[in-house]
Amino acid sequence: MERADEDDFHAYVSGRLERWRRTAYLLCQDWHTADDLVSITVTKLFRNWRKVRTADNRDAYAQRVLSRTWLDESRRASRREWTQSEPVEVGWSVPDRIVDRESLARLLKALGPKQRAVLVLRFYLDYSVEETADILRISAGTVKSQSARGLETLRAAAVSPGN
Structure with missing residues (x-):
């Protein structure tokens, strides 16, 4: 070069x-x-x-x-995730803003990789359906369906007990 x-x-x-x-x-x-x-x-x-x-x-x-x-x-x-059997105890409280961020992270983690990629591109990076389809090399229809399913999963998980 x-x-x-x-x-x-x-x-x-x-x-x-x-x-x-x-x-x-x-x-x-x-x-x-x-x-x-x-x-x-x-x-x-x-x-x-x-x-x-x-x-x-x-x-x-x-x-x-x-x-x-x-x-x-x-x-x-x-690259599979390994988890601890026992949660780590902390002796201090966590601010609400961080808890909300952690809740969002937990919700996003519940999505499959492709749905997560579609939602991040569409709603965090503000790419259009066509741009997202081009970036991921999938059809615009797949972007729309993955967006709809991903958002529905997030909504359902957000209202479930424990979130």
Whole structure:
């Protein structure tokens, strides 16, 4: 890669890392995994920078890479979640805002990877149905049905006891 391309790459990536990290967290619900997803995404973008820099919409291209990386990683057996049998006791109270954030995270975690990806792209990143379909390489109808099912699941889980 030539120096000018490398500088262009670094300028592009440095301005977007935090947004990608927050998006990755919404997808996977774990900061360490989110960092891994962003690292993999940046590596893929670097390897294909000549193609990326000439893309009509670099941000959509990068979002596609991040979303596809998440979906690929979520299918791997080695990434399955392990839980403790006993909850950890804490000696301090948690502010309501954090509890609400944790409730939302718990609700999102209940969704399948594809539904979660669709909802994050549509409602957190504010992509259109068509843009979301293009990023995830699925049909617009699938985006609509996954959105509807995901939102219905979130609504049902939000009103159930314990949430």
